[in-house]
């Protein structure tokens with residue numbers, strides 16, 4: 001059995017809280033990212049309780065809803081987060097804006113505005129923490145707590161949360177909701193690629209795309 005299979009077996013038995021606690025005793029260079037989307041408060045709350053000094057990276061594509069930026073501010077203040085905003089290269093981002101690349105080649109647009117900025121960061125880390133859940137789409141359904149991704153290991157402490165678990169966690173800790181949730185947006189990404197819908201059905205509508213490229 002490989003090292004990661006062992007880790008998966010070990011961590012699968014633990015609660016999300018215990019998984020995060022154990023992570024900080026097993027690893028050092030830990031990268032945490034957040035999109036400040038509709039379920040982001042769960043992971044951010046977990047991390048802030050276990051390691052309040054953890055830096056959280058926010059990838060600012062420049063195409064976020066104003067409501068997402070307001071929610072980021074709200075959660076940052078509430079949970080006392082240390083958030084660092086990372087942006088794409090200006091000239092490339094400007095090109096996507098002029099070209100409206102999201103409408104012609106959303107993979108290229110995501111690559112420029114999300115994947116490349118994060119790739120520049122990844123080098124200094126051994127593990128990347130993310131709040132993916134199996135219930136979100138078919139790709140995520142196959143994931144376990146740890147996943148090897150090139151040179152980096154990914155860690156998903158709430159991967160086995162159901163929609164009910166997520167809602168119960170938010171209620172238990174009285175975490176604020178993303179402002180667009182009450183307007184029918186179950187999942188929120190960039191303005192150009194998000195409409196109302198259940199689950200992730202409002203993301204990249206009428207396209208085969210279901211992930212931005214960060215997680216595949």
Ligand code: SF4
Nearest residue numbers: 102106109110190193
């Ligand atoms: S989600 Fe849409 S607008 Fe945002 S980076 Fe990807 S293609 Fe571009």
